[in-house]
Amino acid sequence: MADSAFPLKQRLGGRSLYLVGMMGSGKTETGRPLAKQLGYSFVDADAVIEQVADCTIPEIFKRDGETGFRLIESQVLSAISKHHSLVVATGGGIVTKSENWGLLHSGIVIWLNVGQDRLLTRLEADPTTRPLLPKADLKSKLNEILNHRRRFYCEADLIVMVDGEAPDAVAVNILKLLPSLLRDPIPTQRREINSH
Template identity: 60%
Template sequence: MAETTPSLRQRLGGRSLYLIGMMGSGKSSTGRPLAERLGYGFVDADAVIEQVTGSNISEIFERDGEDHFRDLETQVLRSISERHSLVVATGGGIVTRSENWGMMHQGIVIWLDVERDQLLLRLQKDSTQRPLLQMNDPGEAVDEILSRRRPLYNEADLTVVIGTETADVVADGIIQLLPELIKDPPKQRPE
């Protein structure tokens, strides 16, 4: 029998869930229903960056460069990680800085691993400007980025492989998998 969500929320003990994965993997679209099912808040880290700077991600990359963007991303993550009971949709490259891992591992890190061809389809259908894909062959760019980031994504606490499932189905799958991941505090032994 599936664990009830209030019981799952209690076992999470306020730990936030950090969704990582490639651009277009569905972190935001999965994060919203996941947060709703858990009674958690939802935060899209890229949206926070855009709100704070008054610029979209592409503009920040173009104007200030990737390193500056990664600095902003780390600052926003630091602020988010001070809160609890959140589902956080991170930017795809957040895994490239080790200090970000220290903050995310205070909660539970979940990699949304979308199959490559499905990821390319999603990115082609999406109107969002992706600075790292602005080249002649987006497929080649995705392969190159994935080859660098896959070992980092593999450091997640939980990996969810996604094909054509909807965000709601993925959120339900995460709810089913979380109880296996949560380690209850050890019971005290009598002296």
């Protein structure tokens, strides 16, 4: 796959790929093999946030609330966006702040769209503490957050439906879909308009 990804890497021209999606959608697990296949570096934005804040994300929420967390998240995104040739796994709520979109669109935004039932199953099995998803009320809270965020996720450049595929398979699927966004420049008068 590395050989076939080489021209794709050239066509990307250093543009970073930002993976967005709900908690449990597999952004980190998919991002690592995707970066490896492209010869890009991988960045987990949540891990960078924890390094910058010198505490865990649940501790940030406890100390500063969601507003404080979102501020740090935007600052970290701004710093990450100054680099190129990255695959970035973002936090689930990064799409909800309009100012983040200017930074996200400096690269290509890819929504890993996982069905609600599958998300719920993954999150129930995941021991990770998620401040916005209390285990006691997981299903209704997940539904509430997903309904709020879906319209933001729909702004992504590429929407990838994820069912039961392994992260490596999702990464391969993204590599197959990316060329549709990267048309080679052609003279204006010959350009075909594609309606999606």
